[in-house]
Amino acid sequence: MSTPDYSQQLSDKAAYLQNLFSGLHTPELEIFPSPPSHYRMRAEFRIWHEGEHISYAMFEPGRKAGGASLIKLYDFPAASQAINRLMPALLQSAAEIPVLKNRWYQCEFLSTQSGEVLVSMIYHKKLDDEWQTAARQLQQKLGIFIIGRSRGQKIVLSQDFVTEELNVAGRHYLYRQTEGSFTQPNAAVCQSMLEWACQSAQGLGGDMLELYCGNGNFTLPLSQHFKRVLATEVSKTSVAAALWNIEANHCDNIAIARLSAEEFTQAYQGIREFRRLQESGIQLDSYDFSTVFVDPPRAGVDGDTLQLLACFDNILYISCNPDTLRSNLEILANSHRIERFALFDQFPFTHHIESGVLLRKRNTSA
Numbered sequence: 001m002s003t004p005d006y007s008q009q010l011s012d013k014a015a016y017l018q019n020l021f022s023g024l025h026t027p028e029l030e031i032f033p034s035p036p037s038h039y040r041m042r043a044e045f046r047i048w049h050e051g052e053h054i055s056y057a058m059f060e061p062g063r064k065a066g067g068a069s070l071i072k073l074y075d076f077p078a079a080s081q082a083i084n085r086l087m088p089a090l091l092q093s094a095a096e097i098p099v100l101k102n103r104w105y106q107c108e109f110l111s112t113q114s115g116e117v118l119v120s121m122i123y124h125k126k127l128d129d130e131w132q133t134a135a136r137q138l139q140q141k142l143g144i145f146i147i148g149r150s151r152g153q154k155i156v157l158s159q160d161f162v163t164e165e166l167n168v169a170g171r172h173y174l175y176r177q178t179e180g181s182f183t184q185p186n187a188a189v190c191q192s193m194l195e196w197a198c199q200s201a202q203g204l205g206g207d208m209l210e211l212y213c214g215n216g217n218f219t220l221p222l223s224q225h226f227k228r229v230l231a232t233e234v235s236k237t238s239v240a241a242a243l244w245n246i247e248a249n250h251c252d253n254i255a256i257a258r259l260s261a262e263e264f265t266q267a268y269q270g271i272r273e274f275r276r277l278q279e280s281g282i283q284l285d286s287y288d289f290s291t292v293f294v295d296p297p298r299a300g301v302d303g304d305t306l307q308l309l310a311c312f313d314n315i316l317y318i319s320c321n322p323d324t325l326r327s328n329l330e331i332l333a334n335s336h337r338i339e340r341f342a343l344f345d346q347f348p349f350t351h352h353i354e355s356g357v358l359l360r361k362r363n364t365s366a
Contacts, residue, residue, distance in 0.1 A: 258280075
C-alpha cells in the first residue's frame, strides 16, 4: 500500500469519527497514524495443500473458504518484518518433512519488535513423538518458538510466550505476551497510545482504578503517575502475565484483583464480598481513587459500571468500538466534560477505529 492511499484512509476515519461524535462538545481530534506497512505483530493463515505443494492462504471476505475464494500468499506486507522473513523459510522447511507437512491446517504467528517469533502449528491429526522431534529440530534451525496444536492437544516445545519491549517516555517496559491471550496487534501505535495515556494522567494524583487490565499493557506506565493502582482482570492467563510483567518491571505500587468489571462494581458498592479480594489482601476502602482507566471489549461499558465511572473525578477511556463509546459518552457527558479526544490507527486499511478520551468531572459551580 502506498503512503497516499494510507493518508486517505486515515483522513476518512478521522472524518467519520468527528461526524459520529458531533454534538458532544469534543476538543480537536488528535490523530496518531500507523506505519503503512509491517505494523501487525501477529498474523494467522490457513495452510493450503495442492498435491505435494503447500502454501499460505487466506480467502476472499464474505465467501466460503475454498478454491473459488482462495488467495495464496508468499508474503504479508501488513505483518512485521520478522514474520515476513520467517514465512518462506518456515514453509520450505516444513514442506521437506512429511510429519510436519501432512495435515498441517493452520499457522499462527506472534512476533515482537526485537524479532522474537512464536509459531503455533495447528493440525488435523494427533501429534506424536515423531512430530515433536521434527518440530524441535525446526525450532532450533529457524531460531523460533513452536507450539503444536491439535484437537485436545497443546504441545509447548520450549515456551508459549514472547517478550515484547515498549519504550514510553524514555523508560523501557517488558511485556510477556502469551499465545492465545489478547495483546495489542500494532506495537508502534500501542506505544503512541501509552504515551497519550501517560500525558493525560500527568497531574491527576491520588490512586487509579483500572478495569479490563489484560496483561498490564497500560497499567505499567500509568502506575508511574499515581500513588497506587488497583487493576482488575477476569482472565487467569492475562492475570498471570500481568503479575509477571509487574515483577519484571519493578512496579511495586500495583495490585491485581481477578474480578470482572461487573464484579468489581458490586464489591465497590458493598453489594457482594469476594474471597478473591480478601485472599489478595486488597482493602477497597484504603484507596483514594482520583482516576479510573477503562479499555473495555467492543460491547463497551455496561450500565452499572457506567454509574460507577461517573463517581470518579477523571476517566481515561480507550475504545475499540466508536459506536459503543459514543453511546457511553451520552451518559458520562452528563457529569463529565471531554478534555482530550484521540484517534489511534491500530488497524490500517480496515474499518476498525481505536479511540481515546479523557473526561474530567464538571465543577458543581459551573
